[in-house]
Amino acid sequence: MAQQDETNSSPEHRTTTVEQGRFCVARCTCGWRGPARRARSMARTDAEGHGDGPLA
Numbered sequence: 001m002a003q004q005d006e007t008n009s010s011p012e013h014r015t016t017t018v019e020q021g022r023f024c025v026a027r028c029t030c031g032w033r034g035p036a037r038r039a040r041s042m043a044r045t046d047a048e049g050h051g052d053g054p055l056a
């Protein structure tokens with residue numbers, strides 16, 4: 001509970017978005033990684049879908 005990111009729906013799936021060159025990628029503390037997106041908003045949507053999804 002040290003820090004909270006913008007999308008923090010579960011303590012075991014703490015997602016963040018990181019920039020990789022021109023792209024933005026969603027990442028999770030569980031090791032999951034989303035596809036490279038050109039827009040950060042897209043990467044964030046991926047992160048939200050991951051944390052909330054039943055397959056998380």
Ligand SMILES: [Zn+2]
Binds near residue numbers: 014050051056
């Ligand atoms: Zn996760």
